Amino acid sequence: MKEKVKYLIVGQGLVGTWMSYHLEQAGVSYKIINDPNIQSASSVASGVINPVTGRRIVQTWMIETILPFAVNAYKKMEQQLNIDFIKPSPVILLHPSQQMQESFEYRLLHDNVYLYKQDPSKWKLFFETPFGMGAINNCYWIDLNKMISSWQTFLATENKYITAHFEMNDVNFLENEIVWKEIIASQIIFCDGLNSMNNPYFKALPFAPNKGEALIIKVPGLSKEHIYKNAVTMVPWKDDLFWVGSSYEWEFNNIAPTEAFKQKITQSLDQFLKIPYEIVDHLVGIRPANTQRRPFIGVHPIHKQLAICNGMGTKGCSLAPYFTNELLQLLEHNLPVEPEASLKRFDTILTSLK
Ligand SMILES: Cc1cc2nc3c(=O)[nH]c(=O)nc-3n(C[C@H](O)[C@H](O)[C@H](O)COP(=O)(O)OP(=O)(O)OC[C@H]3O[C@@H](n4cnc5c(N)ncnc54)[C@H](O)[C@@H]3O)c2cc1C
Structure with a gap:
């Protein structure tokens, strides 16, 4: 018998971790598939949040909104897991x-x-x-490896984590749902980093x-x-x-x-x-960067069962907590995503692909 959940997340790097965290807080049903044999950017990242950037030492994009949100979210996850992984560290x-x-x-x-x-x-x-x-x-x-592995243990305990390699060929589209192996979900959320470059529905995005x-x-x-x-x-x-x-x-x-x-x-x-x-x-x-240096957050313009949260580039630690929540707000409450990060800016190119 098949199991029904609202969301199937693909990938548990930094982005899949935050996506599942927000769904967990919202009390929405989900499962997460992750292939530990694929090396993630998150596992080698230094884990720094820095509010200024570049040779001109200017403020990072949206930092006044994103930084307090991120710090608060990391601290809340620490509390829930009862471990420490975020630490103020001035840059000398x-x-x-x-x-x-x-x-x-x-x-x-x-x-x-x-x-x-x-x-x-x-x-x-x-x-x-x-x-x-x-x-x-x-x-x-942020000690990313500690955070991601501790969250994975939590997910496994809750029976929400599946160790598997996801292939698009294993997905069957129903009218308003998808079926992947023994799971029926309303939507798949792709948090699979660079793997999305090979996804037939999202490969037209300007990954770099x-x-x-x-x-x-x-x-x-x-x-x-x-x-x-x-x-x-x-x-x-x-x-x-x-x-x-x-x-x-x-x-x-x-x-x-x-x-x-x-x-x-x-x-x-x-x-x-x-x-x-x-x-x-x-x-x-390899950083899942893109030519626009802005995230890709939203739902496919034709295939409404497919959503994506990707393109965090060099700034996943500061961007991921905020933009996974933006995707949740879009999916659950139809609230708009920040225009510069919204997938809507690629509607034409994604529509012409499929
Ligand atoms: C050297 C280096 C240093 C960095 N330093 C920083 C830093 O200091 N601060 C900062 O903010 N950012 C930093 N970054 C960037 C940061 O690592 C990324 O922005 C972030 O980790 C991206 O997270 P992600 O979840 O999108 O991708 P990933 O971390 O790559 O996660 C993708 C996940 O999807 C899974 N997956 C992929 N394909 C499949 C499949 N077919 N089936 C099942 N699972 C699949 C993978 O196993 C993985 O767990 C750095 C990156 C690098 C490479």
Whole structure:
């Protein structure tokens, strides 16, 4: 006998985790399918929320709305699971050039909400700082692997998690529902990251996968209360480790770690880090980015049984809690999605595909 649920979610990375969390809070029935053999972007991400971005150190898109929503949501999930995984972690800026120092000084005086000065003498045992220092407030570090695996345990206990590889060919469309194996659902919600690029109903979306590498290093003696940003970023990782990265490659032939990246990061570390370190791992992942740098949130214009929450790019940690809730509000209450993130902007292209 088939089991009926309202939603079938595909993928339990960061986005599928938040989608299922909001459905859980709303008391709506769902199941989530995840294939742990597919490497997720979330499993190698450094887990940083930073309210400013880029060389000009400007505020991140929608940050005043998204940041308080995200922090509150992470804390609520922590409470529900009775574990800790979000931590305030100011970013210490070790300006890598005079130009970056000038950018910081300019931004400190103009439209500044998050920046503050930093005394280099406090850090002189640890870092070379020829161009001075600054800092960013309201930054957070999230232990994504801890959060996602703990939520998965909860889902499994509730009998809502299915370990399986999802194939579109296994789906049968009924008039207002879909059937996947033993499950009947009103809608499928695709939270499957880059896999959506191969989905016949969504492959026309302007995905632009972006490869990122990182080293995991041991740095005995360096405080884990901060994130450190030079030309590279050093983020506290689990145990006594730091995550160091990353690269942003729009064109790549394979998804393997490269010697060139390792050398580049090592050179950089050797220049600014004064204390010894040891490399213990080399990670690589592909960001589900897109040419518009905005999420894809909504329902397929023709096949109303198919919804998507994707395209989080480099900012999944801050965007995912908010935009999965926007999708829930659309599906359950027909409330509009933020226009810049709405799937409606692709209605023409998705309609012509099928
Ligand atoms: C090196 C690196 C560093 C990053 N650092 C940060 C950072 O500091 N801050 C930040 O905000 N963002 C960061 N990001 C970006 C962030 O990782 C992404 O925005 C986010 O993780 C995307 O989440 P997602 O759930 O959409 O995709 P994913 O994490 O890729 O999850 C997709 C899920 O779907 C499952 N799946 C896929 N296909 C199938 C299938 N056919 N059947 C079943 N299951 C399937 C996969 O197993 C996976 O669990 C970083 C990314 C990289 C690569």
